[in-house]
Amino acid sequence: MQPLSYLASPVGIVWVIMCIPLGFALTALGYYIINHVPAKWLCDYNETPSEELLSGKRVKYLPWGIAVSILISACLVLCRLQFNKGYDIYFCLLSLIIFDCLLIAIADIKYKIIPDQFTIFLGIVAAAISVYDIVRGYNILHCAWWSPLAGAGIGAAAMIIIDLIGMIVYKRDGMGFGDVKLFFAGGILTGFPGTITAFIISILTAAVFFVAIIIISKIVCRNASESPEPVTQDANEGAAGQAVSEEAVEQLPTESDTEGTDDAQSDEPDLDEENGEEDDGAVDLGSYLAFGPYIAAALVGYVVLFDLINYLVQLYLNLF
Secondary structure: OOHHHHHHOHHHHHHHHHHHHHHHHHHHHHHHHHHHOOHHHHOOOOOOOOHHHHHOOOOOOOOHHHHHHHHHHHHHHHHHHHOOOOOHHHHHHHHHHHHHHHHHHHHHHHHOOOOHHHHHHHHHHHHHHHHHHHHOOOOOOOOOOOHHHHHHHHHHHHHHHHHHHHHHHOOOOOOOHHHHHHHHHHHHHHHHHHHHHHHHHHHHHHHHHHHHHHHHHHHHHHHHHHOOOOOOOOHHHHHHHHOOOHHHHHOOOOOOOOHHHHHHHHHOOOHHHHHHHHHOOOOOHHHOOOOHHHHHHHHHHHHHOHHHHHHHHHHHHOOO
């Protein structure tokens, strides 16, 4: 059944209404899980957990949890509209995918790590829905038995290639191995050629975010540099300082006397200019290198906008 037709039916209206509290419940459960999973899950291998991790008070639901809950509810509504009448198994399994992607995004944004447990869960659910899709002969997500395997391989290979490019160009890892494992698991869900589409979506999403961060940083730095300096001089001292005696003027050094001093000072770096150059447009990209949230967003976007994305891809391919 078409999404709009399903939405106009009584059953569709009931399902859409049910998706809203379900989204809030899954989001609250996600925050609870992040706060109560073992601390070692959110650390690198052989890393000692911090006091924050051990305290169990890692993320707060309020205030951002409300917005996240609304977003997850909207994703569930869109997912149900894509996979509606007769596809309840798809909707249930894909809801678990959306929920797990939420956990992955929170962990990677907060602690710059993707727990293997979350990735394994994603892979298991993706494999379950892929097997169901192929065995039942629906072939909605996969055209053949080899599609999940090809999707996983291409997804992991794409992350490895980006990592190699980062090592060659920037002499540092371009991607963490957690991203490689995540796209391997996600590729099982999207299959081939869906994993290529999901990869492009993740790259575009990350690019938009980076450009926005750079623009905001430029604006903030420009406003900070143009703001007037506060006047700290006392009013009485300012009035007295404006009256300069002729004797003081005569005692001021001439231009010839200050040539040597100016030359000596010119050899020293201008700290203000250096600081200004470093601050102007400087973005701490190390705080934004977590690629896991963009992969998770791409997987969720591919699921909840499945029909629209495939229509646009087919429309593009028909141009050739």
